[in-house]
Amino acid sequence: MLKGGFKMKRTLINELKENTESNIRGFITKVRDTKYMVFIVVKDTSGHIQVSIEKKDKEELANNALEITTGSVVSFTGTMVKSEYVKDGGKEFLPESLEVLSKAEVSPLEDNSNIDTRMDYRWLDLRDEKNHLIFEIQSYLVESMREFMYQNNFTELHFPKMIAAASESGSEVFEIKYFDRKAYLAQSPQFYKQMAMASGYERVFEVAPAFRAENSNSYRHATEFTSFDFEMSYIDSFKDLMLFEQNLLTYALKKVHEKYGDIIKEVFDTEVIVPTKDFPVIDLEDLYKELNERYGYTIPTEDVGDLNAETEKLAYKYAMEVHNSEFLFITGFSPAKRAFYHMRKNGIPEGYDLIWRGTEITTGAQREHRYDILKEQAKEKGLGKDIEFYLEFFKYGCPPHGGMAIGLDRLTMLLLNLPHLRETQFIYRNPSRLNP
Secondary structure, eight states, X not given: OOOOOSSOOBOOGGGOOBTOEEEEEEEEEEEEEOSSEXXXXXXXXXXXXXXXXXXXXXXXXXXXXHTOOTTOEEEEEEEEEEOTTOTTTTEEEEEEEEEEEEOOOOOSOOTXXXXXXXXXXXXXXXXXXXXXXXXXXXXXXXXXXXXXXXXXXXXXXOOOSEESSOOTTSOSOOEEEETTEEEEEOSOSHHHHXXXXXXXXXXXXXXXXXXXXXXXXXXXXXXXXEEEEEXXXXXXXXXXXXXXXXXXXXXXXXXXXXXXXXXXXXHHOOOOOOOOSOOOEEEHHHHHHHHHHHHOOOOOGGGTTSOOHHHHHHHHHHIIIIIOOSEEEEEOOOGGGSOTTBOEETTXXXXXXXXXXXXXXXXXXXXXXXXXXXXXXXXXXXXXGGGHHHXXXXXXXXXXXXXXXXXXXXXXXXXXXXXXXXXXXXXOOBTTBOOO
16 A cells, blocks of 8 residues: 655645644745744645744744745645734744745746736746636636536547648648648647537537637737537527527536636626526627617628627627627628538528627537538638548538537636736747747
């Protein structure tokens, strides 16, 4: 039977029991030297506590503690006691011994460091409690979404990210060398989700990285991001997808609100609004008319048939004013602006975009599952040999199906009302950033 080392087992700070000898380990966030005492704040993943050392009684320990730099990783053995003099939590830790596990140099980050410097030293930036909290919330958001998928009989699959042909439109892909030939990083798992439908899985989802070679430096784009994708068979209409996504997001937001609603309000100064009614739906042409009549906005010629950033912002304004809804489904996009695999009815793609808080978070659609029509639509888009492997999926029978994708980083950004996607990605990638 394996046994641990001889050191006392570590206790997380939020699990400390009063007057019980314990060992705590974590980062030093503050050292304060007074005439009679040395005070050190230690933080671990569960919280922080003040370590109090009396100079007179523990002179050597106090001197050693004063040599510790902020950011160092330490181990203290001692006892937690209640104290009315400690403002933060009313608890303090009285140590008997100290071990420096890793000594830190002076941090290059300051309170007013700009965002680029913060990204250069991202591992230090994430020690900040607010930044750390972002990913705790994001993790729970994903857990809640996964939970909903499992409850609805979805299978989580993992699709390849290195592919032999440029996916979807054939543009905006990263080309890589794959032994003696070219390969590409997948823009999405779209083709393989549909392959799963042809394989008889019926309901699948994936949470995984996606790659877009977009030369964009906007607040909401990244060259690598995390995508939440699903595909489901035997739908009767793309409206089935809209209803499913509405229920998915309502479920996840309710869970996040219950666990983190108060702290999100306190730390990020924003409310988690749980929808209580169906998301409103509007046709794109009707939206154009509403935005023109209400706000004097005319869509630029090059964007007709689609949305742009300004349209999305005004669509949110319209949804709030008319429907008191943070969400808005938009349908009726131009086939020229949609992927070749979207099913069409009377020439109009059977799909939608979903706007939340002024930003598009989803493109969803019923897929064309009939081989001859799909082949013709691909030809219309100028796609041939590169997608021959994909067309093979449909030669041998494939059920009617559809799906969608949500960018989790963007979803988190909107949930917490943050100004930029780089705040909600553990490591941010754009055209000019490839480190750390």
